[in-house]
Amino acid sequence: MAEGIDLSKGAVGAEYDWSKVMKPYPGRKVILPNGEEMIIEQASKDQIDEIVDALLINVTHHRDLFDLVTSEIITELYWWRENRPIAGLHPDSHFILVGRVKGEIVGVTNGGLIDPKTGMSLHTVVRRDRRGLQIGAYLWPAKLEMWFDVLGCEKVYAPPESAIGMRKLFRPWGFQLQPFPEQKHPGFYTPIALLTKEEWERLKPAKLVGELLKK
DSSP states (O other): OOTTOOTTTTSBTTTSOGGGTOOOOOOEEEEOTTSOEEEEEEOOGGGHHHHHHHHGGGTTOOSTTHHHHHHHHHHHHHHHHTTOOBTTBOGGGOEEEEEEETTEEEEEEEEEEEETTEEEEEEEEEOGGGTTSOHHHHHHHHHHHIIIIISOOSEEEEOOSSHHHIIIIIHHHTOEEOSOTTOBOTTTOOBOEEEEHHHHHHHHHHHOOSEEOOO
């Protein structure tokens, strides 16, 4: 990257000082259905290669959009590494959480902010050899915890990658479809949905499980 050139110029949220907005995720311990302990923690840029290596098992799995979602999140990590906008969002507003079992990454979820009070979800993906353990279902509320409880957001927009995601995750969670159906995910062409802080507070006691590691 050429010295002195800000490649994030023009990104959504470029007018904010994200160093004053972003805060670290405290971490969460969750017990999986098979009895294993999963630690959800925030990852940094120097862990990008490790995350990509863990997810490569998915790129040849041509079912349930595993290959497409994984390819997108890997691309977003590389844009983040180069300090370029991620899905239009400012790179300094981007965060990524990983789930680890015995130190091994088993799932990944990422997102960013449009402005200091508005989050935008990107992706959640689980290693295909760890399916069936509800890993994604634990990572998703941890990401919402990051937006609403750690960063203080008032609302979060999210485009589900598939109709299955909308039916099994977004609607049960209380996400409302936006009134402008033409506004859709540019890659998966699914409608944008919204969750508010009020809905999060209602759902959190039943959905956010495990133990917070530090406050």
